[in-house]
Amino acid sequence: LRTGLLVRDAKQRLSAAQVLQHPWVQGCAPENTLPTPLVLQRNSCAKDLTSFAAEAIAMNRQLAQCEEDAGQDQPVVIRATSRCLQLSPPSQSKLAQRRQRASLSATPCRP
Structure with missing residues (x-):
């Protein structure tokens, strides 16, 4: 067509x-069925993995710096550099909210 x-x-x-x-x-x-949703999900997962790897490298760099500084009797402080390393309350979780909406819409109405 x-x-x-x-x-x-x-x-x-x-x-x-x-x-x-x-x-x-x-x-x-x-x-x-088109494979588009799977391809998009795979691409998203690859981006997430790349982002996580970058975070891990940054964290390792920070730990190495802290180990060097520890020899100078300074306290070791590690800061999360990104929001993905922080947890939000379950009530603010977008995934939990989507699942709740999906379960409410899937529940059949009873008279």
Whole structure:
């Protein structure tokens, strides 16, 4: 359908009647699922992993610096450099809120 519509020459392009007769428009097309959600999730996980690795490297650098300073009798203080290392209260968790909304919408209404 897409290739039939994306033709520069109007004479070779599908007509409106041909488009309306196409199985996809009629609702008879096969149920082929697209891998887009999985690809997006995989990309997001890769970004999260890269971010976590950068955080770990920064933390290791900070620990190494603290170990050097510990020889000078200074207290060791480690600061989290990013929000991802901090936990929020469960009531403010976006994931928990989404799950709660999903469970409420999935619950059938009883008269």
